[in-house]
Amino acid sequence: MEEQNTTQDILNQVHESTPDSLHPVLDYIIKNGKLIAAGIAAIILIAGGAAGFKYMNQQQLITAQSEMGSILIKYSGEEQVKALADFEKDAPSSMKPAVQLALAKSLMEISRFADAKAAWAAVGKSSPEMAPVAGLGEAKCLILDNKAAEALPILEALKNSAGEEFAATIGRVQAEAAEQAGKFQLAIDAYQGLLASSPQEAPYFKIKINELKAKL
Structure with missing residues (x-):
C-alpha cells in the first residue's frame, strides 16, 4: 500500500x-x-x-x-x-x-x-x-x-534540491528507509512532517509514530 x-x-x-x-x-x-x-x-x-x-x-x-x-x-x-x-x-x-x-x-x-x-x-x-x-x-x-541506510543520504539531498512539490513523496520514502535502517527517531520526524502535508492519511501516520516511539 x-x-x-x-x-x-x-x-x-x-x-x-x-x-x-x-x-x-x-x-x-x-x-x-x-x-x-x-x-x-x-x-x-x-x-x-x-x-x-x-x-x-x-x-x-x-x-x-x-x-x-x-x-x-x-x-x-x-x-x-x-x-x-x-x-x-x-x-x-x-x-x-x-x-x-x-x-x-x-x-x-x-x-x-x-x-x-x-x-x-x-x-x-x-x-x-x-x-x-x-x-x-x-x-x-x-x-x-535491504540497503535502506544507503538510501537516506540520497533522500536527504533530494529534500534540499527537489522542491516543495516533492516533499510529501520524499517524506514517505524517507520514513520507510529510516524505519528499515533502524533510525526510528528519523522515521518519526518524517512521519510527523507528513501530518500537515497529507492530512487525509494522518490517522495512519499517527499509528506509525506511536509504533516507532515504542521502539526507542
Missing part, C-alpha cells in the same frame, strides 16, 4: 509538470493503466520528450516508438531487459529517458535492484527535469535491496 502511494505521488507530480493539453492522456494512463513499463514510457515521452519532436524526423521517431512498444509487449523479464538495453544504444536522443525508465522498471520487476538503481541514475543524467523522480527511484531500489 505504501509503495502504491509513492508511485501515485510520482505520477501526480509528472501530471502537474505537463501542459494542460496533455492532461487527458495522462489521466487515461493513471486511471486505467496499471503502472507497467509501457505506461511509464508513455508518461515520460509526454512529460520530457515532447520538445524533441521539433528537431528530428517525424517518421524516425514514430518508427522508434513502435519498436519500443513492440519490445514492451512482446518480451518480459530478462528478455525485456536485454531488448531494452540493446534498443537504448541506437534510440533517438529524445526517447532516451523513456527507454531508461522502462529499463529501470523492468530491472526492478526481476529484483535486479543494483542494476535498476544504475538505470534510474541514467534517467537523472539524461533528463535533468526528471532528477527528483530518478533519485526517488534510486532510493527505492536500495530499500528493496
